[in-house]
Amino acid sequence: MKKIPFLISILLFSFYSCSDFLEQEPDEQVSIKQQLATKEGVLQAYNGIYRDLEAILSGNFAVYADLLGGNITFTPVISNKEISIPAKFLNTYSFNSKENKLDFETFYEDCYDLINQTNVLLENNNSFIFLSSEENNQLKAELLTVRATAHYLLTLLFAQNYNFTVDASHLGVVYNTNTVIAGVDFPARKTMAETYTLLQQDLENALQLYQNIQLLGGLEVSYFSVISTQALYAKIALQMNDYPKALEYANKVITSSYKVLLTKNNYILEWEKTEAPVLETILEFSAPRNSSGAVSSSLANSFFGYNSNQNYKRHVASGDLLSLYSTNDIRADLFLEQQLETEKNGNVALESYFFTKKYQVSPGTLFIRLSEIYLIRAEANARLNNTANALADLNIIRERANLLAINNTNNLLEEIFLERRRELAFEGHLFFDIARYKKDVIRDLGCIATVCNLSYPSNFFILPIPFASVSLNQNIKQNEGY
Known part of the structure; x- marks a missing residue:
């Protein structure tokens, strides 16, 4: 039996980030309204959000900081015994990324897709009458924390560190607290100061809502x-x-x-x-x-x-x-x-x-x-x-x-x-x-x-915003140096 994942048919900032919903067979497609009409559907959707967050963290991001910082080097390729840079990090490893030649374009898209999925659940939270008030508050708390996490991950790769400017007035990331619809919404990047304020709001609101219950099965340490x-x-x-x-x-x-x-x-x-x-x-x-x-x-x-x-x-x-x-x-x-x-x-x-x-x-x-x-x-x-x-x-x-x-x-x-x-x-x-x-x-x-070496400060301590995102949204400003 084929599983029907929680899928959102919204284009997020690029031509390549359409939900897999659009690729399903017609008889397999499930609307958002149908998906969220039952407790089983909501928990299935939320379980999918955790799966997507794990996939983001266990993807190329898992080696990014250690690789660029100097903790990691490479083994020889088994077939020819030669030491070479893995293709997936070819540009990143040498601080040679380009907006149209970016190893972490998918990471950027996946984070915003996860944020959009999370916002859909948050926006429908009040309609989940099949959840108890405790369950609803726990769900909302975890969703807010996921949203904060995804935005935080984006700041690490696509925005200079907070103290890059004295007042953190340099560009942070687009911080989405609502679902985004392509061709309708054109959000701009916040400053890093504004980005952190929004991160704080999400985390502090979450901490007020937690009910000390677990909505999904499995290890307690697997969930927020x-x-x-x-x-x-x-x-x-x-x-x-x-x-x-x-x-x-x-x-x-x-x-x-x-x-x-x-x-x-x-x-x-x-x-x-x-x-x-x-x-x-x-x-x-x-x-x-x-x-x-x-x-x-x-x-x-x-x-x-x-x-x-x-x-x-x-x-x-x-x-x-x-x-x-x-x-x-x-x-x-x-x-x-x-x-x-x-x-x-x-x-x-x-x-x-x-x-x-x-x-x-x-x-x-x-x-x-x-x-x-x-x-x-x-x-x-x-x-x-x-x-x-x-x-x-x-x-x-x-x-x-x-x-x-x-x-x-x-x-x-x-x-x-x-x-x-x-x-x-x-x-x-x-x-x-x-x-x-x-x-x-x-x-x-x-x-x-x-x-191999890079002096601080440098434009290349961060990656460029993917070309598709900048070209589709005139309100998104590219990082300096790209």
């Missing part, structure tokens, strides 16, 4: 909740340089007793599990499964997995990253070293490559875990000159990794930056941390891009 939304708020606030809010919400998560940090003794073992999330996971979207219940796609089989010397993926740790782990750092054991045949100057020889153990077998798509929240609180405290508290959180993470505590605060922010790079490697943070810190990109060991 009060705790995971507070964690998301802390994450977004830090990236937007709102240190008081980052501190406030990080503290709420840490003091909730909802999760506890991995210990020194179970740290490696937790990451080596096959499918279950590591114990300190706050939010991890479930990997899709096929009809037999097996995981059909994951970060392992897309980017990071190693099965044999004839079956492995292309993304491994760079020499730059590996050099940051001292011999007594237990996190150095999170890499699987393998000797692979590699062509160099016409000769084939065995070379060592280091696959991350964070995503082997069939993991879900990790988005937030407790260690990140401790490091958010550390940085927020450091930037607010609460140095003793910042040191305390930093040292919790360091000592768990078997490193000595730091007592000197002279380079505290730099130590936090480096600890984030070591602890959160392969979790999608580095390039965004570099932008927030206003650092230069320096990629030395293993970089094969035509442009």
Whole structure:
């Protein structure tokens, strides 16, 4: 029996973002009104929104920040043993994207499609009389959080970091709080200050609505909740340089007793599990499964997995990253070293490559875990000159990794930056941390891009808005330099 997904026949900013609704056989098409006429239909639609969000996060975005920041390099192609840039990152990796030659055009379209789907449900929320008031409020809270998440992801790739201008008056993204109809609506980009205000409104409204119930089956950590939304708020606030809010919400998560940090003794073992999330996971979207219940796609089989010397993926740790782990750092054991045949100057020889153990077998798509929240609180405290508290959180993470505590605060922010790079490697943070810190990109060991290094500030710290979006909407202004 063919599944009928929740589909919206609205063109979103480009010729290529029409919903698959238009491609269904006529007898399979289901109108929005029909889809949302029952509780089963609404939950089916909302489950589809989570699937789409997971697909966005587990797609090319999953390696973007580590690749551009310098944590990732490449294995040789199995067929010819040559090291080359994967085609899907050919332009991005060398900071050579063009509006009509953009590796992340689909990412842009998919985020706005997800936002539009979310807005459809929000706009029809009052008609869901088959849901209890608690269920309706929980649904609305989760939808608002999804909407905020999708807009936040867009800011990371298509807008300069919040402190790029003193008052954040530079361009952010189009922030849609209503469904958009092609040829009728022509929204303009907000400033980053306005974008963050709207993000805050969505998150704060959501936090007022949560009912502490779960609408869909599966693991609790697979869906937004009060705790995971507070964690998301802390994450977004830090990236937007709102240190008081980052501190406030990080503290709420840490003091909730909802999760506890991995210990020194179970740290490696937790990451080596096959499918279950590591114990300190706050939010991890479930990997899709096929009809037999097996995981059909994951970060392992897309980017990071190693099965044999004839079956492995292309993304491994760079020499730059590996050099940051001292011999007594237990996190150095999170890499699987393998000797692979590699062509160099016409000769084939065995070379060592280091696959991350964070995503082997069939993991879900990790988005937030407790260690990140401790490091958010550390940085927020450091930037607010609460140095003793910042040191305390930093040292919790360091000592768990078997490193000595730091007592000197002279380079505290730099130590936090480096600890984030070591602890959160392969979790999608580095390039965004570099932008927030206003650092230069320096990629030395293993970089094969035509442009390996990039000085801050630069137009090329962000991607261009896709050509189709700019050409169809005269109100959308292109990013500088494109």
